[in-house]
Amino acid sequence: MKAKATRRIRQVTQIASFGLFMALFVQAVYLGQSPLASDLFYRFDPLIAATAMFAGRAIKAGLLYSLVTIAASILFGRVWCGWVCPFGSVLEWLTPKYARNEITDKWRVVKFLLFFILIFAAVLGNQSGAFLDPISLLTRTMTTVLWPGLRFLVYGLEGFLYRFDFLWPALDAVNTNVLLPLFQGIESVFIASLPVFIFFAIVIALNRIAERFWCRYLCPLGGFLGLVSRFAVVRREVTKDCISCDRCSKVCPTGTIDAAKGYASDPAECTVCYDCMAECPVNAIAFDRHFPLWKSAQSQEYDPHRRQVILAAAGTLGGVALAGIEPIRRRDPVRLIRPPGATLTNFTTVCMRCGECVRVCPTQGLQPSLIEGGWQNLFTPRLVPRIGYCSYNCDACIRTCPTGAIPHISKEAKQKTPIGLASINTDRCLPWAYDTLCSVCEEMCPLPEKAITLEEVKISAKDGQPMTIFRPRVLRDLCIGCGVCEYHCPVGGEAAIQVQTLPSTNTFISGV
């Protein structure tokens, strides 16, 4: 009875945790109007903390909340995985009833090795694999696939219903009170949606092979917490009352209860879900303090061997070497515009690919990159001004970045820090190439002293009459590269004005 109650509490905790995740996710785009930190889950994520601090070679105070998670794991085992992790909960809820659970235990080592690889790489200053963090995975999928997909369907339906005029009063009420607070009217499009979706779908599909496949075999955070949980104070124990009915091993979501070992389990795998205890007909299972303290759990055949760890280190070196021979090391791609202030930090080393900046960007101009910055920078954010500009009065990404890859500069500093430089293509620009009146770029420019100037030119029009037109020019010393000009440029397809990376950051020009 007590076990069933505890299991119920665990289930409620999971729902509450996922609800909190979604609430933070939804309010993240409210641009600081809410006191809640949208990156709360990241702050409690020790994998993010460890890799960010190793790679950034600095203690990041904001990430020290993760010590709470470590402490909880030392006390109770992988409670994060079983009780808190919203991605773990999603996987639990999406487990088919007919999961086969027949995969060999050996594969459990993969998550430990992935964890070692991420740490080794971080020590070497590479964060290419950081996108495998479970919070990051769920945030990215929610940001670029699930939420915008839902929005598309909802607004599509709304658009259809708006065809019927008599429905407008009702639709207006729904739009104002429900849809606008949820979606903020942002029409989201993401270049990376399909690959992100496929990755997510594969992780979900793996649930058919084994329940919580990701958590058992792959999750590097699970690996980290598993290693810590080997020293857990409170552990699952089976008493002599056990009648070997096998029910516990059947319900165990991580499949760690081994009939051959007297229904014992590995604290590195157990998520403390209480399912086994609730199912036990004779109360032969207990989660008890384990004495003597600090004694490591019994080693398992799938624990990482020394040789495997050495191999992981060697593999990491190989991966880092591969990253080192990508062209990105020599030159910045001309359209790889990073979030504001990123030119001030060693951005790709500190960026965790967590996608929180992408989520909060109110214009949705920040996009998780694919291979625009090389394979090693997969899912790092970049500004695509044709999709959305860097809004002059917004510093949402600056305030939300959990690792400081986007440095925490003031809004005034942000408004003066160039992220790129606009450049006009005079072969496409209407006043330049078509002798047509247009000044949209100049009009949009948000700077107190406009970075686009209009030059008055007298020309003769097609009918021979004299005519005055205004040709825009970019003032290089004023432009901050926000891209609002490119976004609004009325020329179809590629804009006639485009933001490119700053010339000064180009190692080729600076002669390095």
Next chain:
Amino acid sequence: MSDENELNRRDFLIKAGLIGAGVYLAGCAKQSAMPLPTPFSDVIPVTPQTTGALDVKPAETIEPATGTAYLSVARGEDAAEITRRAIAAIGGMERFVKNGANVIIKPNICTDYYTYEFAATTNPVVVGTLVSLVMAAGAARVRVMDNPFGGTAQSAYKRSGIEDAVKDAGGEMEVMNQNKFRKAEIPDGLDIREWSFYKDILDADVVINVPIAKNHGTTRLTLGAKNLMGTILNRGQIHANIHQRIADLVSRVKPALTVVDAVRILMNNGPTGGNLDDVKLLNTVIACADIVAADSYGATLFGFKGSDIGYIKAAADMGLGTLDLSSIKIEEISV
């Protein structure tokens, strides 16, 4: 397998079919605003089209009541008071707003970049006062809206101070919904004969246009007529023939009342502003039922004549109002 299972499959197919049909219908829905501009070659819709046009009655022409001014200019430090006096001088809000009317006020909230002191967005006190006057005149509903081009509507409404002022006065802010723009004919248009307008604005009983007078790169000034660009989609394409096209928009929207906020005017780096050195404190509000006359007076604040500004002249040429300020009765009030 039992019959039960087959029925389940059938159920599934029926449900899937219904959902599929729903999705298909949703896919047929009118596309919302383009995320990216269309090619330039598509810019000029020369042939008037009648499909999807709205059946909207033309705005009533309002004859100035006897004894009242055609145009009023109020000056003074209290923005609320000069707004009230300017409206009173042209016959009071009751002249425009009947009991139970559905009113939309269209200020200029172009971006969320700066607060109203920078004179890029309409003064919130002027807007709030107008909302109070409209409510007092017995309007059933007062909505205030604009379609900012920089930052989100929500943040621009807040930052401009207009949201708070409107809510305090008992009005509503509406975030303009992409689904509520409809193609509408412009029967009197000379260049454009059809455009996508915000349907509620065309349908409203009374539209009150509340521009702020400020500098603008191509058109020199943005005033009442230019402010109507916030009522349409595809603004970028207006620029190709901006003066005539703005005049064409005026011929369709026909606001009942134009109140030019010249409490602060922006002399340079418009329309977005950002530099207090470019701002001039005039403490002036202009009110007139005739948008051309209002704009024409507004132009004089910058040392121009109405005929110097292309779209004002184009609107006058179309017979949409009076350009010649010497021919109308102007009441100047100092508070």
